[in-house]
Amino acid sequence: MFDIIAVDISGRHKVNDEYLMVCAAVAASVTADHIEKVNQIVLRSFRSKSAPDVPFVVKMVETTVSELQFGGTIVTEAGDFYNKPQWLINSMFTQDIKYQESLSERRCIEIAHHASLSSRKLLLKELGIQ
Protein backbone atom coordinates (compact mmCIF):
# COMPACT_ATOMS: atom_id res chain seq x y z
CA MET A 1 0.00 0.00 0.00
CA PHE A 2 1.12 3.57 -0.68
CA ASP A 3 0.07 6.87 0.80
CA ILE A 4 -0.91 9.49 -1.72
CA ILE A 5 -2.56 12.90 -1.66
CA ALA A 6 -4.81 13.45 -4.66
CA VAL A 7 -5.47 17.11 -5.45
CA ASP A 8 -7.99 18.79 -7.70
CA ILE A 9 -8.95 22.44 -8.21
CA SER A 10 -12.40 23.59 -9.34
CA GLY A 11 -13.42 27.00 -10.62
CA ARG A 12 -10.56 28.08 -12.80
CA HIS A 13 -12.82 30.33 -14.82
CA LYS A 14 -14.01 33.91 -14.34
CA VAL A 15 -17.20 34.54 -12.35
CA ASN A 16 -18.21 38.14 -11.53
CA ASP A 17 -14.83 39.50 -12.55
CA GLU A 18 -12.85 37.20 -10.33
CA TYR A 19 -11.71 33.61 -10.00
CA LEU A 20 -13.35 31.71 -7.13
CA MET A 21 -11.53 28.43 -6.74
CA VAL A 22 -11.80 25.49 -4.37
CA CYS A 23 -8.88 23.12 -3.94
CA ALA A 24 -9.53 19.64 -2.51
CA ALA A 25 -6.80 17.37 -1.18
CA VAL A 26 -7.63 13.71 -0.48
CA ALA A 27 -5.14 11.75 1.63
CA ALA A 28 -5.57 8.04 0.92
CA SER A 29 -3.87 4.68 1.17
CA VAL A 30 -4.02 2.91 -2.17
CA THR A 31 -2.84 -0.18 -4.02
CA ALA A 32 -2.27 -0.17 -7.77
CA ASP A 33 -5.92 -0.69 -8.64
CA HIS A 34 -7.94 0.03 -5.49
CA ILE A 35 -8.34 2.68 -2.84
CA GLU A 36 -7.88 0.92 0.49
CA LYS A 37 -8.74 3.83 2.75
CA VAL A 38 -9.48 7.53 2.50
CA ASN A 39 -7.69 9.02 5.51
CA GLN A 40 -8.67 12.68 5.33
CA ILE A 41 -10.11 15.29 2.98
CA VAL A 42 -9.24 18.98 3.20
CA LEU A 43 -10.94 21.77 1.26
CA ARG A 44 -9.69 25.30 0.87
CA SER A 45 -11.07 28.24 -1.11
CA PHE A 46 -9.00 30.79 -3.02
CA ARG A 47 -9.84 34.09 -4.73
CA SER A 48 -7.89 35.78 -7.45
CA LYS A 49 -8.43 38.73 -9.74
CA SER A 50 -6.34 37.24 -12.53
CA ALA A 51 -6.26 33.79 -14.11
CA PRO A 52 -4.18 31.37 -12.00
CA ASP A 53 -0.69 30.84 -13.42
CA VAL A 54 1.53 27.88 -12.56
CA PRO A 55 3.17 29.45 -9.45
CA PHE A 56 -0.30 30.35 -8.09
CA VAL A 57 -1.56 26.78 -8.68
CA VAL A 58 1.54 25.47 -6.89
CA LYS A 59 0.79 27.81 -3.97
CA MET A 60 -2.85 26.67 -3.79
CA VAL A 61 -1.87 23.00 -3.79
CA GLU A 62 0.89 23.43 -1.20
CA THR A 63 -1.36 25.49 1.12
CA THR A 64 -4.19 22.94 0.97
CA VAL A 65 -1.91 19.93 1.40
CA SER A 66 -0.15 21.55 4.40
CA GLU A 67 -3.42 21.32 6.34
CA LEU A 68 -3.55 17.52 6.06
CA GLN A 69 -2.43 15.39 8.97
CA PHE A 70 -1.38 12.57 6.65
CA GLY A 71 1.62 12.50 4.37
CA GLY A 72 2.17 11.03 0.90
CA THR A 73 3.09 11.84 -2.65
CA ILE A 74 0.93 14.55 -4.17
CA VAL A 75 -0.86 13.30 -7.30
CA THR A 76 -2.53 15.63 -9.80
CA GLU A 77 -3.72 15.71 -13.39
CA ALA A 78 -1.15 17.11 -15.82
CA GLY A 79 -3.80 19.60 -16.98
CA ASP A 80 -3.85 21.26 -13.56
CA PHE A 81 -0.34 22.50 -14.30
CA TYR A 82 -1.09 23.37 -17.94
CA ASN A 83 0.58 20.11 -19.08
CA LYS A 84 4.01 21.41 -18.10
CA PRO A 85 6.65 18.66 -17.96
CA GLN A 86 6.86 16.73 -14.72
CA TRP A 87 10.48 17.76 -13.96
CA LEU A 88 9.58 21.44 -14.11
CA ILE A 89 6.69 21.05 -11.66
CA ASN A 90 8.79 18.83 -9.35
CA SER A 91 11.32 21.60 -9.01
CA MET A 92 8.64 24.06 -7.84
CA PHE A 93 7.37 21.90 -4.96
CA THR A 94 8.81 21.25 -1.53
CA GLN A 95 7.09 17.84 -1.43
CA ASP A 96 7.07 14.85 -3.80
CA ILE A 97 4.61 15.34 -6.62
CA LYS A 98 3.70 13.34 -9.71
CA TYR A 99 1.08 13.23 -12.41
CA GLN A 100 -1.60 10.54 -12.18
CA GLU A 101 -0.64 7.09 -13.40
CA SER A 102 -2.45 4.11 -11.89
CA LEU A 103 -6.17 3.35 -11.73
CA SER A 104 -6.30 4.04 -7.98
CA GLU A 105 -4.60 7.42 -8.37
CA ARG A 106 -7.13 8.35 -11.03
CA ARG A 107 -9.97 7.19 -8.78
CA CYS A 108 -8.61 9.35 -5.91
CA ILE A 109 -8.41 12.39 -8.15
CA GLU A 110 -12.00 11.72 -9.13
CA ILE A 111 -12.97 11.86 -5.44
CA ALA A 112 -11.02 15.13 -5.05
CA HIS A 113 -12.77 16.48 -8.14
CA HIS A 114 -16.26 15.66 -6.79
CA ALA A 115 -15.35 17.17 -3.39
CA SER A 116 -13.98 20.42 -4.83
CA LEU A 117 -16.75 20.83 -7.40
CA SER A 118 -19.64 20.25 -5.00
CA SER A 119 -18.13 22.42 -2.23
CA ARG A 120 -17.55 25.23 -4.72
CA LYS A 121 -21.19 25.01 -5.80
CA LEU A 122 -22.27 25.21 -2.15
CA LEU A 123 -19.96 28.14 -1.55
CA LEU A 124 -21.31 30.05 -4.54
CA LYS A 125 -24.85 29.37 -3.33
CA GLU A 126 -24.00 30.65 0.15
CA LEU A 127 -22.37 33.76 -1.31
CA GLY A 128 -25.35 34.30 -3.60
CA ILE A 129 -23.23 34.18 -6.74
CA GLN A 130 -24.76 32.62 -9.80
Place this chain on the structure above:
Amino acid sequence: MMRAVLVKRNEPRYEDEKNELQMNELRELAGAAGYEVISEMTQTRNPDRKYHLGRGKVEELAQIVSDLKPDKIIFHNPLSTMQIYNISETCRCETIDKFQLILEIFATRATTHRSKLQVELARLEYELPRARAVISILKKDERPGFMGLGGYEDSYAQDIKNRMTRIRNELDSIQKDNESLRAHRHSKGFSLAALAGYTNAGKSTLFNALVDETVESKNMLFTTLLPTTRSLKVRGRDILVTDTVGFIEDLPHWMVDAFRSTLDEIFLADVVLLVVDSSEPFEVIRKKLLVCHETMWDQLQEVAIVTVFNKIDLITDEELREKMDSLVYLAPNSVAVSAKTGFGFEELKEQIRNLLPEWKRVKLTIPLTEEGMSLVAWIYDEGLVHDINYTDVISIDFEARDKVINKAISLVNELL
Protein backbone atom coordinates in the same frame (compact mmCIF):
# COMPACT_ATOMS: atom_id res chain seq x y z
CA MET B 1 6.07 -6.53 -50.33
CA MET B 2 5.13 -2.86 -50.40
CA ARG B 3 7.82 -0.32 -49.59
CA ALA B 4 7.35 2.68 -47.30
CA VAL B 5 9.17 5.73 -46.03
CA LEU B 6 8.52 6.48 -42.35
CA VAL B 7 8.29 10.11 -41.25
CA LYS B 8 7.97 11.48 -37.75
CA ARG B 9 7.80 15.00 -36.39
CA ASN B 10 9.31 15.07 -32.91
CA GLU B 11 7.80 17.39 -30.33
CA PRO B 12 10.51 19.84 -29.22
CA ARG B 13 9.75 19.12 -25.56
CA TYR B 14 9.91 15.29 -25.80
CA GLU B 15 12.90 13.30 -24.66
CA ASP B 16 14.97 11.40 -27.24
CA GLU B 17 14.07 8.11 -25.57
CA LYS B 18 10.34 8.68 -26.05
CA ASN B 19 10.86 9.71 -29.67
CA GLU B 20 12.88 6.57 -30.35
CA LEU B 21 10.21 4.37 -28.74
CA GLN B 22 7.47 5.93 -30.85
CA MET B 23 9.55 5.51 -34.01
CA ASN B 24 10.22 1.91 -33.11
CA GLU B 25 6.52 1.29 -32.64
CA LEU B 26 5.80 2.85 -36.04
CA ARG B 27 8.43 0.55 -37.58
CA GLU B 28 6.74 -2.48 -36.01
CA LEU B 29 3.30 -1.31 -37.10
CA ALA B 30 4.55 -0.84 -40.66
CA GLY B 31 6.05 -4.34 -40.52
CA ALA B 32 2.75 -5.75 -39.23
CA ALA B 33 0.90 -4.09 -42.12
CA GLY B 34 3.30 -5.74 -44.58
CA TYR B 35 5.53 -2.79 -45.48
CA GLU B 36 9.25 -2.87 -45.97
CA VAL B 37 10.76 0.28 -44.47
CA ILE B 38 13.25 1.68 -46.98
CA SER B 39 13.96 5.04 -45.39
CA GLU B 40 13.17 7.09 -42.31
CA MET B 41 13.02 10.80 -41.67
CA THR B 42 12.49 12.85 -38.50
CA GLN B 43 12.34 16.52 -37.73
CA THR B 44 12.07 18.25 -34.35
CA ARG B 45 9.80 21.26 -34.60
CA ASN B 46 6.29 22.51 -33.91
CA PRO B 47 3.73 21.44 -36.54
CA ASP B 48 3.44 23.39 -39.75
CA ARG B 49 -0.12 24.17 -40.81
CA LYS B 50 0.43 23.35 -44.46
CA TYR B 51 2.90 20.45 -44.47
CA HIS B 52 3.14 19.37 -40.84
CA LEU B 53 6.94 19.30 -41.31
CA GLY B 54 8.91 22.30 -42.51
CA ARG B 55 8.66 23.12 -46.21
CA GLY B 56 12.34 22.37 -46.78
CA LYS B 57 12.03 18.99 -45.09
CA VAL B 58 9.07 18.06 -47.30
CA GLU B 59 11.13 18.95 -50.37
CA GLU B 60 13.89 16.70 -49.01
CA LEU B 61 11.23 14.00 -48.58
CA ALA B 62 10.12 14.52 -52.20
CA GLN B 63 13.73 13.98 -53.29
CA ILE B 64 13.93 10.71 -51.29
CA VAL B 65 10.63 9.58 -52.83
CA SER B 66 11.81 10.29 -56.37
CA ASP B 67 15.05 8.38 -55.69
CA LEU B 68 13.67 5.34 -53.86
CA LYS B 69 10.15 5.12 -55.35
CA PRO B 70 8.28 3.91 -52.24
CA ASP B 71 4.60 2.86 -52.38
CA LYS B 72 3.62 4.98 -49.42
CA ILE B 73 4.78 7.68 -47.02
CA ILE B 74 3.72 6.84 -43.47
CA PHE B 75 3.57 9.63 -40.89
CA HIS B 76 3.62 8.95 -37.16
CA ASN B 77 1.72 12.15 -36.39
CA PRO B 78 -1.97 12.65 -37.19
CA LEU B 79 -2.33 14.69 -40.37
CA SER B 80 -5.14 16.95 -41.51
CA THR B 81 -6.74 16.46 -44.91
CA MET B 82 -5.00 19.55 -46.27
CA GLN B 83 -1.63 18.34 -45.01
CA ILE B 84 -2.12 14.91 -46.61
CA TYR B 85 -3.10 16.59 -49.88
CA ASN B 86 -0.17 19.01 -49.84
CA ILE B 87 2.42 16.35 -48.97
CA SER B 88 1.02 13.92 -51.57
CA GLU B 89 1.09 16.65 -54.21
CA THR B 90 4.66 17.71 -53.41
CA CYS B 91 6.05 14.19 -53.09
CA ARG B 92 3.85 12.53 -55.73
CA CYS B 93 3.28 9.57 -53.42
CA GLU B 94 0.33 8.31 -51.33
CA THR B 95 0.59 9.62 -47.77
CA ILE B 96 -1.07 8.10 -44.70
CA ASP B 97 -0.77 8.64 -40.95
CA LYS B 98 -0.48 6.18 -38.04
CA PHE B 99 -4.24 5.76 -37.57
CA GLN B 100 -4.79 4.93 -41.20
CA LEU B 101 -1.95 2.44 -40.89
CA ILE B 102 -3.64 0.78 -37.89
CA LEU B 103 -6.89 0.70 -39.86
CA GLU B 104 -5.06 -0.96 -42.75
CA ILE B 105 -3.75 -3.66 -40.39
CA PHE B 106 -7.21 -4.21 -38.94
CA ALA B 107 -8.76 -4.30 -42.42
CA THR B 108 -6.33 -6.92 -43.73
CA ARG B 109 -6.83 -9.16 -40.69
CA ALA B 110 -10.59 -8.76 -40.29
CA THR B 111 -12.12 -12.10 -41.14
CA THR B 112 -15.55 -12.29 -39.51
CA HIS B 113 -18.60 -10.24 -40.36
CA ARG B 114 -18.41 -8.46 -37.00
CA SER B 115 -14.77 -7.44 -37.29
CA LYS B 116 -15.31 -6.27 -40.86
CA LEU B 117 -18.16 -4.07 -39.66
CA GLN B 118 -15.99 -2.69 -36.87
CA VAL B 119 -13.18 -1.85 -39.25
CA GLU B 120 -15.63 -0.21 -41.66
CA LEU B 121 -17.12 1.85 -38.82
CA ALA B 122 -13.68 2.96 -37.62
CA ARG B 123 -12.74 3.93 -41.17
CA LEU B 124 -15.93 5.95 -41.66
CA GLU B 125 -15.49 7.72 -38.31
CA TYR B 126 -12.01 8.69 -39.46
CA GLU B 127 -13.28 9.78 -42.85
CA LEU B 128 -16.33 11.79 -41.78
CA PRO B 129 -14.64 15.03 -40.69
CA ARG B 130 -12.51 14.87 -43.83
CA ALA B 131 -15.31 14.09 -46.27
CA ARG B 132 -16.24 17.68 -47.06
CA ALA B 133 -12.62 18.78 -47.35
CA VAL B 134 -11.72 15.89 -49.65
CA ILE B 135 -14.55 16.68 -52.06
CA SER B 136 -13.71 20.36 -51.88
CA ILE B 137 -10.05 19.70 -52.74
CA LEU B 138 -10.76 17.18 -55.48
CA LYS B 139 -13.33 19.34 -57.24
CA LYS B 140 -11.43 22.59 -56.73
CA ASP B 141 -11.22 23.35 -60.46
CA GLU B 142 -14.79 22.42 -61.23
CA ARG B 143 -16.62 25.01 -59.15
CA PRO B 144 -19.03 26.72 -61.51
CA GLY B 145 -19.78 29.76 -59.37
CA PHE B 146 -21.03 31.05 -56.07
CA MET B 147 -21.67 28.21 -53.54
CA GLY B 148 -20.68 25.69 -56.19
CA LEU B 149 -20.63 22.00 -55.27
CA GLY B 150 -22.15 22.56 -51.86
CA GLY B 151 -24.68 19.88 -52.69
CA TYR B 152 -22.06 17.28 -53.49
CA GLU B 153 -20.10 17.97 -50.33
CA ASP B 154 -23.15 17.60 -48.12
CA SER B 155 -24.48 14.50 -49.80
CA TYR B 156 -21.14 12.70 -49.45
CA ALA B 157 -20.96 13.50 -45.72
CA GLN B 158 -24.61 12.50 -45.35
CA ASP B 159 -23.93 9.24 -47.16
CA ILE B 160 -21.13 8.45 -44.71
CA LYS B 161 -23.40 9.26 -41.76
CA ASN B 162 -26.10 6.96 -43.10
CA ARG B 163 -23.65 4.13 -43.57
CA MET B 164 -22.36 4.65 -40.02
CA THR B 165 -25.87 4.48 -38.58
CA ARG B 166 -26.58 1.28 -40.49
CA ILE B 167 -23.36 -0.35 -39.28
CA ARG B 168 -23.96 0.79 -35.68
CA ASN B 169 -27.43 -0.77 -35.70
CA GLU B 170 -26.05 -4.01 -37.02
CA LEU B 171 -23.23 -4.01 -34.46
CA ASP B 172 -25.76 -3.29 -31.71
CA SER B 173 -27.73 -6.40 -32.54
CA ILE B 174 -24.52 -8.49 -32.55
CA GLN B 175 -23.62 -6.83 -29.24
CA LYS B 176 -26.96 -7.84 -27.72
CA ASP B 177 -26.36 -11.45 -28.78
CA ASN B 178 -22.94 -11.33 -27.11
CA GLU B 179 -24.33 -9.80 -23.94
CA SER B 180 -26.95 -12.49 -23.60
CA LEU B 181 -24.28 -15.10 -24.26
CA ARG B 182 -22.18 -13.56 -21.49
CA ALA B 183 -25.15 -13.49 -19.08
CA HIS B 184 -25.86 -17.11 -20.01
CA ARG B 185 -22.26 -18.08 -19.27
CA HIS B 186 -22.45 -16.31 -15.90
CA SER B 187 -25.70 -18.07 -15.06
CA LYS B 188 -24.15 -21.41 -15.95
CA GLY B 189 -21.61 -20.86 -13.19
CA PHE B 190 -18.70 -19.73 -15.35
CA SER B 191 -16.60 -16.82 -14.19
CA LEU B 192 -15.02 -14.69 -16.88
CA ALA B 193 -11.34 -13.79 -17.18
CA ALA B 194 -9.89 -11.64 -19.95
CA LEU B 195 -6.32 -11.27 -21.12
CA ALA B 196 -5.54 -7.60 -21.62
CA GLY B 197 -2.33 -5.69 -22.22
CA TYR B 198 -0.24 -3.74 -24.65
CA THR B 199 0.01 -5.13 -28.15
CA ASN B 200 2.74 -7.80 -28.57
CA ALA B 201 2.94 -8.49 -24.80
CA GLY B 202 2.43 -12.21 -25.41
CA LYS B 203 -1.26 -12.52 -24.58
CA SER B 204 -2.02 -15.07 -27.28
CA THR B 205 0.99 -17.21 -26.40
CA LEU B 206 -0.08 -17.18 -22.74
CA PHE B 207 -3.66 -17.97 -23.78
CA ASN B 208 -2.53 -20.91 -25.91
CA ALA B 209 -0.37 -22.27 -23.10
CA LEU B 210 -3.08 -21.82 -20.46
CA VAL B 211 -5.95 -23.43 -22.31
CA ASP B 212 -3.99 -25.66 -24.65
CA GLU B 213 -5.24 -23.92 -27.77
CA THR B 214 -3.61 -22.95 -31.06
CA VAL B 215 -4.68 -19.36 -31.58
CA GLU B 216 -2.32 -17.57 -33.97
CA SER B 217 0.49 -15.93 -32.00
CA LYS B 218 3.39 -14.08 -33.60
CA ASN B 219 6.07 -11.60 -32.65
CA MET B 220 4.04 -8.89 -34.35
CA LEU B 221 1.70 -6.05 -33.36
CA PHE B 222 -2.05 -6.71 -33.58
CA THR B 223 -1.83 -10.42 -34.36
CA THR B 224 -5.10 -10.89 -32.48
CA LEU B 225 -8.06 -8.88 -33.67
CA LEU B 226 -10.90 -11.10 -32.60
CA PRO B 227 -11.58 -12.21 -29.05
CA THR B 228 -11.36 -15.97 -28.60
CA THR B 229 -12.86 -17.65 -25.55
CA ARG B 230 -11.96 -21.06 -24.09
CA SER B 231 -12.73 -22.71 -20.78
CA LEU B 232 -10.19 -23.40 -18.08
CA LYS B 233 -10.58 -25.25 -14.80
CA VAL B 234 -8.96 -23.40 -11.90
CA ARG B 235 -8.97 -25.27 -8.59
CA GLY B 236 -12.38 -26.81 -9.26
CA ARG B 237 -13.95 -23.65 -10.67
CA ASP B 238 -14.76 -23.32 -14.36
CA ILE B 239 -13.66 -20.04 -15.85
CA LEU B 240 -13.81 -18.76 -19.39
CA VAL B 241 -10.61 -17.09 -20.55
CA THR B 242 -10.81 -14.60 -23.42
CA ASP B 243 -7.88 -13.51 -25.54
CA THR B 244 -8.36 -9.92 -26.73
CA VAL B 245 -6.89 -7.28 -28.99
CA GLY B 246 -3.95 -5.35 -27.51
CA PHE B 247 -3.84 -1.69 -26.50
CA ILE B 248 -1.64 0.87 -28.20
CA GLU B 249 -0.50 4.37 -27.27
CA ASP B 250 -2.55 7.32 -28.54
CA LEU B 251 -5.34 5.09 -29.81
CA PRO B 252 -8.00 7.70 -30.59
CA HIS B 253 -11.28 7.43 -28.71
CA TRP B 254 -13.34 6.92 -31.87
CA MET B 255 -11.30 3.84 -32.57
CA VAL B 256 -11.83 2.57 -29.03
CA ASP B 257 -15.54 3.16 -29.63
CA ALA B 258 -15.47 1.24 -32.89
CA PHE B 259 -13.81 -1.71 -31.19
CA ARG B 260 -15.91 -1.39 -28.05
CA SER B 261 -17.55 -4.76 -28.51
CA THR B 262 -14.08 -6.32 -28.64
CA LEU B 263 -12.96 -4.41 -25.58
CA ASP B 264 -16.18 -5.20 -23.71
CA GLU B 265 -14.77 -8.66 -23.18
CA ILE B 266 -12.23 -6.97 -20.92
CA PHE B 267 -14.58 -4.52 -19.26
CA LEU B 268 -17.19 -7.11 -18.33
CA ALA B 269 -14.80 -9.77 -17.04
CA ASP B 270 -14.61 -10.86 -13.40
CA VAL B 271 -10.81 -10.93 -13.49
CA VAL B 272 -8.52 -9.07 -15.91
CA LEU B 273 -5.12 -10.61 -16.58
CA LEU B 274 -2.95 -7.62 -17.48
CA VAL B 275 -0.06 -9.11 -19.45
CA VAL B 276 3.31 -7.33 -19.45
CA ASP B 277 6.41 -8.20 -21.49
CA SER B 278 8.97 -8.25 -18.67
CA SER B 279 11.92 -8.65 -21.05
CA GLU B 280 11.58 -5.03 -22.16
CA PRO B 281 13.48 -2.15 -20.49
CA PHE B 282 11.93 -0.78 -17.30
CA GLU B 283 10.89 2.55 -18.77
CA VAL B 284 9.15 0.85 -21.71
CA ILE B 285 7.19 -1.44 -19.40
CA ARG B 286 6.16 1.54 -17.27
CA LYS B 287 4.95 3.50 -20.31
CA LYS B 288 3.01 0.53 -21.65
CA LEU B 289 1.41 -0.12 -18.26
CA LEU B 290 0.41 3.54 -18.18
CA VAL B 291 -1.31 3.20 -21.55
CA CYS B 292 -3.17 0.12 -20.25
CA HIS B 293 -4.31 1.93 -17.10
CA GLU B 294 -5.42 4.88 -19.19
CA THR B 295 -7.37 2.73 -21.66
CA MET B 296 -9.06 0.73 -18.90
CA TRP B 297 -9.74 3.73 -16.67
CA ASP B 298 -12.96 5.00 -18.24
CA GLN B 299 -14.50 1.61 -18.74
CA LEU B 300 -13.36 -0.63 -15.93
CA GLN B 301 -15.60 -0.88 -12.92
CA GLU B 302 -14.51 -2.65 -9.74
CA VAL B 303 -12.77 -5.53 -11.47
CA ALA B 304 -9.92 -7.53 -9.98
CA ILE B 305 -6.67 -7.22 -11.93
CA VAL B 306 -3.79 -9.70 -11.98
CA THR B 307 -0.59 -8.36 -13.54
CA VAL B 308 1.18 -11.14 -15.39
CA PHE B 309 4.89 -10.52 -15.96
CA ASN B 310 5.36 -12.69 -19.04
CA LYS B 311 8.54 -13.77 -20.89
CA ILE B 312 10.57 -14.16 -17.68
CA ASP B 313 12.68 -16.84 -19.40
CA LEU B 314 14.41 -13.97 -21.22
CA ILE B 315 15.68 -12.15 -18.11
CA THR B 316 17.50 -12.99 -14.88
CA ASP B 317 15.76 -13.36 -11.52
CA GLU B 318 17.47 -10.24 -10.25
CA GLU B 319 16.27 -8.13 -13.19
CA LEU B 320 12.75 -9.46 -12.75
CA ARG B 321 12.70 -8.72 -9.01
CA GLU B 322 13.99 -5.21 -9.63
CA LYS B 323 11.33 -4.52 -12.26
CA MET B 324 8.50 -5.99 -10.19
CA ASP B 325 9.53 -4.00 -7.10
CA SER B 326 9.81 -0.73 -9.01
CA LEU B 327 6.47 -1.22 -10.78
CA VAL B 328 4.47 -2.33 -7.78
CA TYR B 329 2.43 0.91 -7.82
CA LEU B 330 1.21 0.13 -11.35
CA ALA B 331 1.02 -3.65 -11.20
CA PRO B 332 -1.63 -5.06 -8.88
CA ASN B 333 -1.35 -8.72 -7.78
CA SER B 334 1.80 -9.44 -9.78
CA VAL B 335 2.66 -12.96 -10.92
CA ALA B 336 5.75 -13.92 -12.93
CA VAL B 337 5.22 -16.50 -15.66
CA SER B 338 6.79 -17.78 -18.81
CA ALA B 339 4.18 -18.74 -21.38
CA LYS B 340 6.93 -20.52 -23.30
CA THR B 341 8.15 -22.80 -20.51
CA GLY B 342 5.00 -22.92 -18.39
CA PHE B 343 6.76 -21.55 -15.33
CA GLY B 344 4.48 -19.83 -12.79
CA PHE B 345 1.17 -21.16 -14.16
CA GLU B 346 0.20 -22.74 -10.84
CA GLU B 347 0.77 -19.46 -8.99
CA LEU B 348 -1.20 -17.62 -11.68
CA LYS B 349 -4.13 -20.02 -11.36
CA GLU B 350 -4.01 -19.68 -7.57
CA GLN B 351 -4.09 -15.89 -7.90
CA ILE B 352 -7.04 -16.05 -10.36
CA ARG B 353 -8.87 -18.42 -8.01
CA ASN B 354 -8.39 -16.04 -5.07
CA LEU B 355 -9.86 -13.14 -7.00
CA LEU B 356 -12.88 -14.89 -8.52
CA PRO B 357 -16.28 -13.81 -7.15
CA GLU B 358 -16.81 -15.58 -3.86
CA TRP B 359 -18.78 -18.82 -3.67
CA LYS B 360 -20.43 -20.00 -0.45
CA ARG B 361 -20.25 -23.51 0.95
CA VAL B 362 -23.40 -25.18 2.31
CA LYS B 363 -24.63 -28.62 3.37
CA LEU B 364 -28.09 -29.72 2.24
CA THR B 365 -30.21 -32.78 2.85
CA ILE B 366 -32.22 -33.80 -0.19
CA PRO B 367 -34.88 -36.58 -0.30
CA LEU B 368 -33.73 -39.67 -2.19
CA THR B 369 -36.34 -39.41 -4.95
CA GLU B 370 -36.24 -38.94 -8.71
CA GLU B 371 -36.68 -35.14 -8.32
CA GLY B 372 -33.98 -35.16 -5.63
CA MET B 373 -31.56 -36.91 -7.97
CA SER B 374 -32.16 -34.41 -10.76
CA LEU B 375 -31.54 -31.60 -8.26
CA VAL B 376 -28.20 -33.25 -7.36
CA ALA B 377 -27.31 -33.43 -11.05
CA TRP B 378 -28.12 -29.74 -11.42
CA ILE B 379 -25.92 -28.89 -8.39
CA TYR B 380 -23.06 -30.86 -9.98
CA ASP B 381 -23.48 -28.69 -13.11
CA GLU B 382 -23.65 -25.35 -11.32
CA GLY B 383 -21.28 -25.74 -8.38
CA LEU B 384 -18.40 -27.60 -6.88
CA VAL B 385 -19.43 -30.68 -4.85
CA HIS B 386 -17.04 -31.44 -1.99
CA ASP B 387 -18.82 -34.42 -0.43
CA ILE B 388 -21.98 -36.49 -1.05
CA ASN B 389 -23.53 -39.36 0.94
CA TYR B 390 -26.45 -41.53 -0.11
CA THR B 391 -28.38 -43.04 2.83
CA ASP B 392 -32.13 -42.71 3.30
CA VAL B 393 -31.58 -39.19 2.12
CA ILE B 394 -28.84 -37.47 0.09
CA SER B 395 -26.44 -35.32 2.16
CA ILE B 396 -24.54 -33.00 -0.11
CA ASP B 397 -21.77 -30.55 0.78
CA PHE B 398 -21.13 -28.10 -2.06
CA GLU B 399 -19.84 -24.69 -3.02
CA ALA B 400 -21.68 -22.34 -5.41
CA ARG B 401 -22.80 -18.82 -6.12
CA ASP B 402 -25.48 -17.24 -3.88
CA LYS B 403 -28.09 -17.49 -6.62
CA VAL B 404 -27.53 -21.22 -7.08
CA ILE B 405 -27.59 -21.91 -3.32
CA ASN B 406 -30.85 -19.97 -2.85
CA LYS B 407 -32.46 -21.82 -5.75
CA ALA B 408 -31.27 -25.19 -4.38
CA ILE B 409 -32.67 -24.41 -0.92
CA SER B 410 -36.06 -23.39 -2.30
CA LEU B 411 -36.20 -26.52 -4.48
CA VAL B 412 -35.35 -28.71 -1.46
CA ASN B 413 -38.14 -27.03 0.53
CA GLU B 414 -40.58 -27.82 -2.29
CA LEU B 415 -39.49 -31.47 -2.29
CA LEU B 416 -39.90 -31.96 1.47
